[in-house]
Amino acid sequence: MADLAVTEDLFFTRAGLDKDGALRSLTSALEGMDDGELYLEYRQSEAVSLDDGKIRSATFDTAQGFGLRAVAGETAGYAHASTLDNASIERAAETVKAVRGGHSGTLAAGPVGTNQALYTDLNPIAPVPFETKVKLLSEIDAYARSRDPRVKQVMASVVGSWQAVHILRPDGAAADIRPLVRLNVTVMVEHGGRLETGTHGLGGRTGFDMILDEATWKAATDEALRQALVNLDSIDAPAGEMPVVLGPGWPGVLLHEAIGHGLEGDFNRKKTSAFSDLLGKRVAAPGVTVVDDGTLPDRRGSLTIDDEGTPTSRTVLIEDGILTGYLFDRMNARLMGMKPTGNGRRQSYAHKPIPRMTNTFMLGGKDDPKDILGSVKKGLYAVNFGGGQVDIVSGKFVFSCTEAYLIEDGRITAPVKGATLIGNGPDVLTRVSMIGNDMALDPGIGTCGKDGQGVACGVGQPTLKVDLLTVGGTSV
Structure with missing residues (x-):
């Protein structure tokens, strides 16, 4: 693999690590353990933001370090450091041995490698001068203000990162090089003393070319402005029980939070999920099929391999309403007698891997979206979402809508503000009665939080x- 050659040079030549010495420390640490690895990481990141016509912040950061993990039964010892030297790795190895106690296991075989390449390995930051990014943000500001005299403030940012990881085990190694870029635009408008905002973003595992394309950034700015102007005309949201139509794409964040987390392996192994012990049983209405797919080229949530070295996969979680699978890292898969699905992820070398989603979405159905809206006498059409809260054990959720409309006699009418959706994830799936033929993924903006870790992800529906x-x- 080309990535393996790059990371070998990065960590064992330029950083000066002695590979044989690191391998000896790792092998000693994992003696009698069930699993474990040495995770090496190097990351560059850059962010530039504009607010009210001025560059308000510009950052560039380089970080590197390692994490050494030893797994004995259900217990994991983890030690990490920002210094890449053999003495630090040796000290970490001595530390994680403490979890062994009287445990005597056989080290599990490492993941089977892959030759797939889901995205470029080029660093998106270096080829594009800083001045070009500043110029882009200034052009976004000027363009938004030229579109409507009611625009009072524009906030925009570009973010890029380049991450190289090398995962070393006694029986082999795996590597991945991961680019990531994102553009975000927020527009504030004012009319008659009323202020409203709209936000739109996009990104993926590509270079900055996708963001610098004039048609692309103008479309993102237009969308942020459109949302803000819609909100200017919004009325108070209704309250009560009613039919709700969810729009395509980003509203899949509700699926991610209310259902996806409940299908992660650790919650189900510990039986703390609303979906525990329900494999093979109906958990959703007929026609509902939900998948997690980390193999989609260039998508924000995709990974060639996860952070344990397992190739990502397309995992069917719910098929035609029947629960068919969970998302696994290596430890939870082993303890449940299942196969890893390539969902062992970590925020950085300072965090141990846990089961996490990649790109999680519901497949499309056969219904025309116009017919779906036309079937509702009085209800709510929810198009965009902001923050939300979910209880994994009960499945209960609360989500705030940032763009929503009344549906009256089958027609979209007035925009509304202040709407929240309240329900129970597993219960909501059983109440899905129509599924559109317009499945879409989000534009590449998702970040998922769990156990204090944030990772890039994708959603859709x-x-x-x-x-x-x-x-x-x-x-x-």
Whole structure:
């Protein structure tokens, strides 16, 4: 693999690590253990942001380090450091041995390698001068203000990173080189003393070319402005139980939070998920199929390999309403007698891997979105979401809508503000009665939080009709 040659040079030649010495320390640490690895990481990241016509912040950061993990049964010892030298690795190895105690295991075989390449290995930061990024943000600001005299403030940012990882085991090694870029635009408008905002972003595992394309950044700016202007005309949201139609694409974040986390292996091994012990049983309406797919080229949530070295995969979680799988890292898969799915992820070398989603979405159905909306006498059409809260054990969730509309007699009418969706993830899936033929993925903006770790992810879904859902609003 080309990536392996690059990371071998990066860590064992330029950083000066003695590979044989690191391998000896690792082998000693994993004696009598069930699993473990040495995770080496190097990362460059850059962020530039504009606010009200001025560059407000510009950062460039380089970080490197290692994490050494030893797994004995259900216990994991983890030690990490930002210094890449053999003495530090040797000290880490002595530390993680403490979890062995009286445990005597056989080290599990390492992941089977892959030759797939889902994205470029080129560093997106270096080829594009800093001045070009500043110029882009200034052009976004000027363009947004030229579009409508009601624009009062523009905030925009570009972010890029380049991460190289090398995963060393006594029986072999794996490597991955991961680019990531993102553009975000927020527009604030004012009319009659009322202020409203709209936000849009995009990104992926590519170079900055996708963001620098004039048609692309103008479309992102137009979308942020459109949302802000829609919100200027919004009225108070209704409250109560009613049919809710969810739009395609980013509204899949509700699926990610309310259902996806409950399908991660650690929660199900510990039986703390609302989906525990339900494999093979109906958990959703017929026609509902949910997958997690880390193999989509250039997508924000995709990975060639996960952070344990396992190639990512397309995992069907729910098929035609039946629960068919969970998402696994190596430890939880071993303890549950299952196969790893390539979902062992970590924020950085300072964090141990845990089961996490990649790109999680519901497949499209056969219904025309116009027919879905036309079937609703009185309800809510939710197009964009902000923050939310989910209880994994019960499945209960609360999500705030940043763009939503009334549906009256099958037609989209007034935009509303202050709408929240309140429900139970597993229960909502059983109330899906129509599934659109317009499945879409989000534009590449997702970041998932779990156990204090944040990782890039993707979501998606088609237009969906939920027959009954509680809407929290500001009017009756």
